[in-house]
Amino acid sequence: MASRRARIVLADQQHLFRQSLVQHLRSGGHAVVGEADSLDGLDRCLIDTEPEIIMLDRYLPGGDVFEYIHMLNTLQPQTAVLLLVAYEHEASGLQGQAFLAGASGCMSKELPAIAYLNAIRRLQEGQLLFPAEVLRRAARPPSISGPVASLSELTSRELEILQLIAEGLGNREIAARLDITYNTAMKHVSNILAKLKVSNRMEAGLLFLRHASDGTLPEVARQQRFR
Incomplete structure (x- = not known):
């Protein structure tokens, strides 16, 4: 196509x-x-x-x-x-x-x-x-160090979007996947970066992967991963 x-x-x-x-x-x-x-x-x-x-x-x-x-x-x-x-x-x-x-x-x-x-x-x-x-x-090395906010600071929707970021999806695809507008997806991503105190979406995605690998994802995020 x-x-x-x-x-x-x-x-x-x-x-x-x-x-x-x-x-x-x-x-x-x-x-x-x-x-x-x-x-x-x-x-x-x-x-x-x-x-x-x-x-x-x-x-x-x-x-x-x-x-x-x-x-x-x-x-x-x-x-x-x-x-x-x-x-x-x-x-x-x-x-x-x-x-x-x-x-x-x-x-x-x-x-x-x-x-x-x-x-x-x-x-x-x-x-x-x-x-x-x-x-x-x-995703393996501890490339994110220092005092980083917990994933528990995020809402369930933000955790869902963070997982999609970690999977490599861009804002347009996130919007399509979740049936939200492009601007809404952008606002969610901006809020996620601010709450996690990271400077870009790649660092946010790596943070999610680190929590996933060591079993410290919030319960709501674990449910989303395996539903």
Whole structure:
């Protein structure tokens, strides 16, 4: 089934690559609503656009790209970030770091155009584009430390949404799954992050997985998991 039209911002320092990819994306039925060749340029671009997906060059000039992804994930959790790197072996090596920063995927620029179109379709469905092993490895270490609020601070609806976040669902898919509006899903996610004192949805999801693995989920959350 063809994917719906996505609003995309492409931030890459290589003009020829950007030009070629823009053409493929538009041929695939998507709207490239902005282009940038630096992080400063991306900042300016995001002021005027509301992209659903940002395709972001790993080596975009202007600062630490992973810190930038973390900031985007905190401020615009509804926007998926697809990290672009030069080579396939580099993409494999950066999967874990990209995931923990808050990206939705990490892909090589060596791939054919159809791979990007397939990736966009999956991102629109709320999927994460990381291998299962990357997600398992990220969930194992105690990456969240210090005084963190208990999951008991959350309402039953917020716990339900937190579980869906941990499963890798985006706001649009959460809204569809629970038959609520997109804005309502966004408000719930924002409340969850504030109550848990975490900075992004990835940390919230990892916190849920840690509680699930050590058997300390609240009773209402355990019932939801196995119903």
